[in-house]
Structures are given as C-alpha cells and as structure tokens.
Amino acid sequence: MSHVEVMTGNQAASTAACLARPDVIAAYPITPQSSVVEDISKAIAEGKLDALISEVESEHSAMSVLEGAALGEARTFSATSSQGLAFMYEPYFRASTLRLPIVMAIANREMISPQTLWASAQDSLSVRDAGWIQYYVENNQEILDTILQAFCVAEDKRVLLPINICYDGFYLSHMSERVDVPDQAQVDAFLPQCYKPDHIYLDPDRPMAVDPLTNGDLLMEYRQKHLEAQQRALTVIEEASEVFCNLFGRHWDGCVEAYKIDHNTKGAIITLGSMTGAAREAIDRLQSEGLPIGLIKIRVVRPFPKTELRELLSGIRAVGVVDRNVCFGWNTGIIYQEVLAAISGSPSIVHQPFIAGLGGEDITIEMFETAARQVVTLAQKKNGSRDQETIWLRSVSEEVHK
C-alpha cells in the first residue's frame, strides 16, 4: 500500500530515486538541489537503500562516474542545477551519444550573471540539444511519479537515452506538498528488474571497444539512430504514462496536457513547470467571465511533441507562450521558438511571446490574466500581424529602477 507524506520537491526526487533501486549514485551539492544528494547519502548510510554512492569532487565527475557505472551495467541516478549542469556539459552531452540511460533530476536555477540562486529553466533548456530526454514537471507528486517513469523510458530498448526530470528550484525543490508515496513492491512491479545492456558495455567476459575513432559515415548512422530513438520516445513516454496510471491511479498526460480546451477555445496559453498552477487559476477565472481561453502544459521538451501540440492547436486562433527563460538572439523565450517551429505550417495561428519569472521572480495569477487577455484580443483581431513583440511580465515597473 502507498502512504501519504508531506515532502519537498527535493525529497520527492530522492524518494523516487531510492524506490527505483539504483546501483550507483553520484552527485555534487549545489543549491537548490543539495538536499537530494544529502537524503540519498543518508538513506544509504542508514541501510535503507542498497546502493553505492560516489562522493565526487565536481559535477563533471558526477556524470563521468555514472557513465563508467552505466558502462559497467549499473542503474544510475544523479541530480544537479544551473552552474553544476554547465560544468557537467562535456560528459553530459556524451551520456546521450553513448546511449546510456542515466536518470538525472534538475532543480532548475537561473544561470549567472548576475549572481543568482533562484528559479528559471535557463540551465536545462540551454542544453536541450545535447540529446537527452527532458521532462518539465509541475508539482512534487509529479516529480516523484515522473522519475519512476523516467527509469522505465530510459531503459526501454526502443529508447536507451538519458533523461532529465526538471523542476523549478525553490518553488518546488523547497516547497512542501502532500505526496502519495508508492510502496516498494508496486514500484518493483512497474520498473524493469535491472539494467542489462546489450548495446554498450565494458566487460572482460565480452570485450568491446567503446568509442573507437569513427568515420563520418558511421557517425551519421549513429546520429540518425539517436534521433529516431528520440522520436520513438514520444510513444514510449505515453505508454509509460498509461501503465503508470493503471498501476498507481495518477495520470500525467504523457508529453502535453491540455487544460480546459474544447471546440469553442480560441486562444491558448502555453506553460512549462510549476508556473502552470497559477496559469490554471487564471484560466478558471477568465473562463468564468466567458473568455474563450485554455491552457497547454508542455511536459516533455525533448523530444518535442510537435504532432500532439499541432492537434491541440488545430482550432485555435492565437497562442501565448510564457517562458521563464530567454532565447538569446531571438528576443523571446526558448519554448516560444519551439512552439513556433511546431506550428510553422499553420499560418492561421497568431503567436505572442511572454517572458516572466526570471531569477525566481513570481509569475502571478494576475500576470497570467494579463497574458491571457492579450491572447484573446489577438484571437479576435482580424488580419493581425503574426509576429508579435515580446511582452515582459514584471511585478515592478522598469521606472522604479531608473
């Protein structure tokens, strides 16, 4: 039987990691992730988790230790944030190109400078093209449930890719919520028994040269297969979500969740992560006023669920994307550009970029109301420009700082 606990997002992450029975863990402390590694270390020290942990000297080594361990056929887990992820980039990229199903939580934190500790998806979105699968989750229950699903997806023979479960630093990492914790037997029934690779390994009984110098033609074949695996993951993620729901009774809508969207909806707000809670509230308020606006939460950014998103937006006139990150060079957020790429074949949709909540700034219900009203206005406008300037949603006016 499962039981209910009040726990922080980081506790939900460490609890899920322990339930997944990893063989090897390696992580380096960094705010706001640190308590994940602390709690796992404690669980091992107290004999509650039968696993080995490497107390590494850096994030670079954390990922490297896990790569070695995964090549030695171990199930692996780590957690990091912002600068740690940046420092880890070299082995991070390679975890995916070696096709190692490492699972790593990311407590999202803004990238410096200026010096900052607080939430933004700038860290993990900046490495979205490093070949990993990336989930972005909304609350602590979803952290726990998604980490379990991630092990299932990562080790699936159709996928064999590393996975990030990203959640907003402090907003989730340090906030306490009610979390339903499944018992070990339930999780054991859900997950593969162990990680047993037949594609890449280091074993004196089965000698293999891992990563010899490789010519471009063969490298292209590897890349093509890697990209194909990412696309297959879209299906596997949905499957894992369904199977999980059947076993545990909680459904997280695979790659994309539509909230209050029907055939009358004319405008949609698109969100990522914890901001979705405030967005739901705003949509409820505006719908009660009769405004034709709904909400789409993108749960998986890599692979990007373009087909599902297109279908959801098929009857919609205007879409607003709220990004807690920036896309340098485009003067928008990153998810806005992703959405734009997905709907590029739909000239009837007007799109509006919003940037909000950088460096941990609150994204309020009122901000979502402002954003949603703007989207509704665009939806009702005839012959409006498709290319809208970014609107910065800020609680303090710029004048104050002058």
Place this chain on the structure above:
Amino acid sequence: MSVLDVLDRPDVISPGISACVGCSVELTLRTVMKVLGRNSVLAIPPGCMGGVGVVGWDKKSGAEIPVFFPLLTNTASMLSGLRLAYKRQGRDGIHVVAFAGDGASVDAGFQALSGAAERNDRIIYICYDNEGYMNTGYQRSGATPKGAWTSTTPYGKLQIKKDMPRIMADHRIPYVSTCSPAYMKDLVEKVEKAKRNKAGFSYLHVLNPCVGGWGFPPEESIEIARLSVKTRYFPLYEVVNGEYHITVDIPNPLPVSDYVSRLKKFSRTSEVALTEMQELIDQQWQELKALEQVRVNGA
C-alpha cells in the same frame, strides 16, 4: 617468475597500431598489459595512444580486452564508476586501468584524478609522461620541464615541471611509483605491485622519451630513458602507504648536461639554465633521500 616470462605472455594490444617509430610509450603499454592480463578494462583518453588507434577504428578494436576512450578530463572518474559497478556485482578481480598521457593527468584531467585518489577508489592509473601534448603537435604541458622547446614555448618553457608523483603520494594513496621503459624489471615489478594492491588507488608515473617532440634518433629511445634515470633527472622510486623507497639507486650520477645535450628540445638552453636544472635535480634527490628516511609509524 622472471621478467622475461612476463614479456613472453600474449600481447593483448593489436599489432597494427600506428605509433611513431621508436615510441617508448607503445612498448610500455604492451608490457603493462602483459602484466595485468585479460581480466582488465583499459581506459585510453585522447592522447598519443588514443591517436594511434589503441581504442580502435570504426568497428575494429585496437585491443583484445575491453578498451574505451574516456574524455581528456574524466579518465579517473569514469573508472571510479566502473569500479563501483563491478563492486556491486561482486567482480572484484577485474583490473580497472587508465593509461593516460601527461596532459590528461597533470593538466586537464587532474581534478578528476585527484578526486578519485582522495576517495581512494581502486584504480590502476598509469601516466605516460612524454612532457607535453605530443599527439597534437608537441605543445607545452604542466609536465614540460623548464627550458624545453615545445610548439607553444618556442624559446623554452619558463616554468618548472609539475612534480606529479610527489603530488599523488601526498594523497596518501596505498601505492605510487615512478617507472622507466629502460628499467623493465623495475617497471614490471611495480605494475605487479599495483595489480596486487586491493587497498585502493595505484598511481604509476612513467617518463617516456618522445622521438619527435624531444628530438633524438628513434633507436635512442631506451638510451635516453636510461640517461634520465642515471642523471637523477627522473629518479625511480615508490611510495608504499606513505613510505618512500628509491628502487634504483644512482650513487654516482652523470651530470644532467649528458642528458640535455642529447635532446633537440633543450638546444636553446643556456649555461645558466643548465646550472639551475642541475641544482633542482640535486635538491629533489636530497628531498627524496630525506623522505626515504621518514618511516611512517616511526619504525
């Protein structure tokens, strides 16, 4: 068992690798792996041995044992992870081996190496030191000696060589030694000791003369290596659980000029610089002798 018996063992490294003529690193690698045997996993980071194909090419392996490319920067940590995986499976007999150049060890890979040594992970880490980034065209490294020409120090390096074996010994790991391809018996015995070390980290530092980068005829590789020891430029010693022991004593050293004059990389070295180099060598030998006198438990 004699050293010759070891050298007669089957070679697990491919005969087709493309090292330079007279390369002492290739000889060292083949010998080391004859000692360690097939129940090993070999990490070859980017560097000369990676470049010449020990990991392999396309789908062909350069060795008969599992071999892989770590990054330049993470050789030791990847091996730490492998060791944990094998520990988890109860496969403690597998030798987890790094064969890494000085760039991957004393410079870019130093943090990972120091971390793994501090954790005392059971890894056999062999640094083949040819005193520079020889695979990429003879650039300077932290292991390049003062005064030496490299392609990035065209008028000679200004700083002294990083004393890596001493730094590693100060991690208080169970086994550290220096080795030379000119002293094969000594080298084989030291690799044997690392092989038997179940208590934790083993670090072996081999000075490997580089024909192209140092500038000497290919047939003189071993002779140059021997001169580096006979001049006390590169003393052969080991540090077992903190206790220093010089394994090849050099009671009557040759002057360092006998070594320096054989190498084109020192062709611009002045008399003053040569005197300084001799002073440093004398001082380091004295330190080594003093360290040899220190007994860990006061015994």
